Amino acid sequence: MAKIKLTSEQQVILDQVKHIAAGLGETLAPFTEVVVHDLRTPKHAILAIHNNLSGRRVGDPATELGLARLADDDYPQVLANYANRLADGRQAKSTSIGIKDSDGHYFAALCLNVDVTLFRSITTLLEQFSVPKDGVVNETLDPSNAKSLRERIDKFAISLATTPQALRTDQRRALMQALKDEGFLELRRSMETVAQHLGVSRATVYNDAR
Structure with a gap:
């Protein structure tokens, strides 16, 4: 599919989205993948990808959500914290933000994919560390109650x-x-x-x- 030329308005918005994605990528590294999609060319939608966790590359196609937005301008603009899974099986938490022009049409998307595997491991470790063993001895280090x-x-x-x-x-x-x-x-x-x-x-x- 030939690349559709961006309108001047769309170009300005998309440039800003790419800067936002770069900043988010720096801030949330290395646990969050940040992706910018150009939905006008769904077969080659990915324009930028930071902290690559999914193994995708620039020029790869849009996801199902991107295609859904192309088909329906009333599709939810923000889908936050939904369960997802990376290509290697790791669990992820994702947020997808549709980008519209002044006519209300979707033409881009900003997506974040958080690898939650490490955080769940840390949570489990902290729980194991903080739970005392029952029935060993009764003692208080707080005699004043x-x-x-x-x-x-x-x-x-x-x-x-x-x-x-x-x-x-x-x-x-x-x-x-x-x-x-x-x-x-x-x-x-x-x-x-x-x-x-x-x-x-x-x-x-x-x-x-x-």
Whole structure:
């Protein structure tokens, strides 16, 4: 198929898309393949490919999504985070963004393919590392029961849709009253624990508790 000449508008848009793809490729290397497709020539659609994970090359054909967009201008412009698979069997997560001209016609696409295999391996490793063995021995390195105090502070902050460190003065005072009413301030080193968890000084905590 002979290459269809780009309109001046399409050329400007496509040039910008290619720059965006290059930047994304640099930023997301080496785990994300970034591909620019010229959908006007579907048999030779790939214009640029960064961090090649799929084994494709410039000049290779468009995917099924590209062909679907060519057939229907109402096809979804953004398809994000759908499951995919690379040529060697590795699992991937893909996002495809259709590029339209001012007449609303698809003529290009920007696609990202993330190799999730390594990330899943890291997740599995972290899970194995962080899960303690049950039934060996009971021990706490937190004799002051600071964990329950911190959890209560977190619960209070979550109820206000914020974080402990972002509590306003009036919210901190309400928190201190709640902790006092529930007996948390009777725990050993409670004021120090509260100050550390809120990211403020102990003097501030004592002042808020008045």
